[in-house]
Amino acid sequence: MCLAVPGRVVEIDGKRAMIDYGGTKRSANISMVDAKVGDYVVVHAGFAIEIMDEKSAKEVIREFEEMMDKLEL
Amino acid sequence: MFRYRDKALAERIIREIKDFDRHFTFMHVCGTHQDTLVRHGLDSLFKEANVEIRQGPGCPVCVTTQKEIEEAMALAKAGKTVVSYGDMMRVPGNTGTLNDIKSKGGDVRIVYSAEDAVAIARKTGKDTVFLGVGFETTAPGTAAILLDNPPENLSVLSFHRFTPPALKAIIDMGEVKLDGLIEPGHVSTIVGVKAWEFLTKDYGISQVVAGFEPIDLLMATYMLARQVVRGEPKIENEYSRLVKYEGNIRAQSALREVFRTVDVSWRGFPTLPDSGMELKKEFDGHNARLLFEDVLEPVWKTEFRDPPGCRCGDVLRGVIDSTECPLFGKACIPSNPIGPCMVSTEGSCNIMYRYGRKGVGP
Numbered sequence: 001m002c003l004a005v006p007g008r009v010v011e012i013d014g015k016r017a018m019i020d021y022g023g024t025k026r027s028a029n030i031s032m033v034d035a036k037v038g039d040y041v042v043v044h045a046g047f048a049i050e051i052m053d054e055k056s057a058k059e060v061i062r063e064f065e066e067m068m069d070k071l072e073l
Numbered sequence: 074m075f076r077y078r079d080k081a082l083a084e085r086i087i088r089e090i091k092d093f094d095r096h097f098t099f100m101h102v103c104g105t106h107q108d109t110l111v112r113h114g115l116d117s118l119f120k121e122a123n124v125e126i127r128q129g130p131g132c133p134v135c136v137t138t139q140k141e142i143e144e145a146m147a148l149a150k151a152g153k154t155v156v157s158y159g160d161m162m163r164v165p166g167n168t169g170t171l172n173d174i175k176s177k178g179g180d181v182r183i184v185y186s187a188e189d190a191v192a193i194a195r196k197t198g199k200d201t202v203f204l205g206v207g208f209e210t211t212a213p214g215t216a217a218i219l220l221d222n223p224p225e226n227l228s229v230l231s232f233h234r235f236t237p238p239a240l241k242a243i244i245d246m247g248e249v250k251l252d253g254l255i256e257p258g259h260v261s262t263i264v265g266v267k268a269w270e271f272l273t274k275d276y277g278i279s280q281v282v283a284g285f286e287p288i289d290l291l292m293a294t295y296m297l298a299r300q301v302v303r304g305e306p307k308i309e310n311e312y313s314r315l316v317k318y319e320g321n322i323r324a325q326s327a328l329r330e331v332f333r334t335v336d337v338s339w340r341g342f343p344t345l346p347d348s349g350m351e352l353k354k355e356f357d358g359h360n361a362r363l364l365f366e367d368v369l370e371p372v373w374k375t376e377f378r379d380p381p382g383c384r385c386g387d388v389l390r391g392v393i394d395s396t397e398c399p400l401f402g403k404a405c406i407p408s409n410p411i412g413p414c415m416v417s418t419e420g421s422c423n424i425m426y427r428y429g430r431k432g433v434g435p
Contacts, residue, residue, distance in 0.1 A: 004259045032213060032324045042315055046186025047143050047214045050262045050321055053314050
C-alpha cells in the first residue's frame with residue numbers, strides 16, 4: 001500500500017504533471033510538493049509525496065562507504 | 074542511478090553486524106519493507122547474522138477489521154458504487170468479499186488513485202463511496218479530493234489510520250521484546266522523523282527510518298544494531314534522500330484540515346486511542362457513515378469475529394512469524410485466503426508464501 005515509485009517530472013500543467021518512470025509516462029497530482037521540470041519525485045497512489053534529494057542520496061552512499069572503510073581498519 | 078544494490082557493500086554490512094556478536098530483534102511496520110526483506114533473501118542473511126526482523130502492523134488492509142469490511146460490503150449490497158484500491162477486493166469479511174458482491178452484479182470498482190473515484194462519481198452521477206484505506210502515506214490523497222470541491226454524490230468511508238499509536242501499543246503490550254524499530258520510509262515522508270521521537274523519549278527504544286532498497290534495509294539494521302551495542306538509543310534517518318525531519322508539511326496540513334482523530338480497533342489489537350482518521354464535521358456531507366447510517370447501522374450492531382484459526386492478529390503484533398500459523402500454506406493460500414494477511418500483497422503471509430519460505434508455496 002505504501003509502495004511509492006520515483007519518476008522524473010517532464011511536464012507541468014497546474015497541479016498535474018507528467019511523470020516519466022524510466023520510459024513509461026503517467027500523470028500525477030503534484031499539489032503536495034513544489035516540483036519543477038527535471039525533479040525526481042516519489043509518487044504514491046497518484047500523488048507525488050516528496051521530491052527526491054539526489055545530492056543527499058549520493059552523500060548517504062558516500063557516508064556508507066566511508067564508514068565501512070573506517071570500520072575495516 | 075545509485076548503487077543501492079551493491080553486493081560487496083551488502084556483504085560488508087552483514088559482516089559488521091555479525092561482529093557485534095549478539096542477538097537482535099527488530100520490527101518494521103511496512104509491507105514494502107517485508108517485500109524487500111524476503112524477495113532479496115535478506116531475512117536469511119540476517120538470521121545468519123543473528124538478527125531477527127518481525128513485520129508488525131504494517132499492512133493497512135490487514136489491520137482493517139471485519140466490521141469495516143462488512144461496512145463496505147453493506148454499501149455495495151445496497152446499490153452504492155463502491156470504489157476501492159485493489160487489495161481490499163478479496164479480503165474476507167464474515168459474509169464474503171467485495172469481489173463476491175461484484176460478481177453478483179454489485180458496482181464495485183478498483184482504482185489506482187483517490188482522484189479516480191472523483192472521476193467515477195462525476196461520470197456516473199450515482200452515490201459513489203470511496204474506501205479510504207491506508208496509513209499516513211495514502212490518507213493525504215483522500216484529503217486532497219475532499220478539499221478540491223468534490224461532487225455531491227461522492228462520499229468517503231474512512232478506514233485511514235495513524236501508525237505511531239500502533240507501535241506504541243506494541244511496546245506497551247510487551248509481548249515481543251524488541252531491540253529497535255525500523256520506521257516506514259514513505260509514512261515518514263509525510264509525518265517526518267519528528268513523529269517517532271516520542272517512542273525513543275518515552276521508551277528508550279532505538280529507531281531508524283529506512284528506505285526500500287536492499288542496501289537501505291541492511292544499513293538501517295546496522296545502524297540500529299550499532300545504537301543498541303553502544304547503549305545510545307535515538308532516532309536516525311537512513312532515508313534522508315526523501316524523508317525530512319519535519320515531513321511533508323503540506324500533506325500534514327491537508328490531513329489536519331480534513332480528519333479528526335478517533336479511537337479505532339485494529340485487527341489483532343484492542344481499540345487504540347487516537348489512531349483512526351474520521352472526517353471532520355465540515356465534511357459531513359461527504360461522510361458515508363452519516364449519509365448511509367440506515368445501511369450501516371445493522372453492521373455496527375453486529376459482533377464480528379476473526380476467521381476461525383486465522384492468526385493474522387498475532388502476525389500483525391509480531392508475536393508469531395507467518396510460517397508459525399497452522400493454516401499457512403495449507404488451508405490458507407493466496408488463491409484461497411482465510412485472513413487478510415494472506416490476501417494483501419503487503420501482508421506478511423502473502424509475501425512469505427509468494428517467495429516460498431519454509432518450503433511452502435509455489
